[in-house]
Amino acid sequence: MACNTCAKPFNLLRKEKGCPGCGFSYCSKCLDHKMFLEKLNAEAKVCVQCKKKSNYDKKIEPPSAYFKLATVQPPDPNDSNTNYAGASSKDNEILKRLQNLKQEQVHKKVSTDDEIAQRLKNIKGDLPSASVSEIEARLANLRGVPVQSHCKPILPTPDLRTEQEQADDLMKQYLEQVNIDTKYKDDFNDIIDSIESRVQKLKSSSTEISEDKSKLLSNNNTELDEEETVNKIIEKIKADPSLDETVDSPTKNDELPFCEICNEDAVLRCLGCRYLFCKLCFMEHKDDDDGCDRYENYQPPTN
Numbered sequence: 001m002a003c004n005t006c007a008k009p010f011n012l013l014r015k016e017k018g019c020p021g022c023g024f025s026y027c028s029k030c031l032d033h034k035m036f037l038e039k040l041n042a043e044a045k046v047c048v049q050c051k052k053k054s055n056y057d058k059k060i061e062p063p064s065a066y067f068k069l070a071t072v073q074p075p076d077p078n079d080s081n082t083n084y085a086g087a088s089s090k091d092n093e094i095l096k097r098l099q100n101l102k103q104e105q106v107h108k109k110v111s112t113d114d115e116i117a118q119r120l121k122n123i124k125g126d127l128p129s130a131s132v133s134e135i136e137a138r139l140a141n142l143r144g145v146p147v148q149s150h151c152k153p154i155l156p157t158p159d160l161r162t163e164q165e166q167a168d169d170l171m172k173q174y175l176e177q178v179n180i181d182t183k184y185k186d187d188f189n190d191i192i193d194s195i196e197s198r199v200q201k202l203k204s205s206s207t208e209i210s211e212d213k214s215k216l217l218s219n220n221n222t223e224l225d226e227e228e229t230v231n232k233i234i235e236k237i238k239a240d241p242s243l244d245e246t247v248d249s250p251t252k253n254d255e256l257p258f259c260e261i262c263n264e265d266a267v268l269r270c271l272g273c274r275y276l277f278c279k280l281c282f283m284e285h286k287d288d289d290d291g292c293d294r295y296e297n298y299q300p301p302t303n
Helices: 048-057 064-070 089-107 112-126 132-143 146-150 164-237 241-247 279-285
Strands: 035-036 042-046 269-270 293-295
Touching: 035 048, 132 146, 269 279
Parallel strands: none
Antiparallel strands: 035 042, 269 293
């Protein structure tokens, strides 16, 4: 909540107070206008809005000069030539104009419906008048239809031919249709032949593709057989530890008694990869995942 005048929020130091005039909430600084309130029958502090309303509603008392003029006998209000005592010439002219306006309003008659319609007609001007035939002609032009067809229905014309003429005309119409069929029959047959040839080509190409697929599958089967033989050989090598040593580990005659990393004198042999290391390099090389976490002491050969 906040004050309706200064919009500052209420807190412990700024307490909310209600205006006795309008009832809205304000702070103590905004309720600093004293005014007599009839409902309280006493003076109270109100807001700015209530103070302004009281100033507007307050009656203005006439000046003291008005009471002096009131003691003089007032002139006849119906007489436009009379002047007020103690008033200037400009004031008399203004009073005369006010009296004339009042007399005009009294003698002014109330306007009837005919007068209002005449005034509206004068404001709008003469409206264009169109007959029914003109409106129908405009609609026909908009639709693109002749005016007569729009107005009256079109009846079919009577057939004045004899029966023999009607039969001859029917025969001519039938022969023309037959000629049209024979004319386009050859073109239609050519189109069907071309479609059939295309279909046959597609079938032959599909058979070739199926043959190629069978060849590829046979080649893949041979390749898979070769892979299986290679895998069997590898499994045999892994199963035989003697072959593993001949393939993986170097011979003792070709082995040098030096560290694989720093070329210092080797002291340890890794049991995972079978390489030689010094103590420091083995600690760097040590890896639990690859099986290189065990070692054995190494003594270089005397030769």
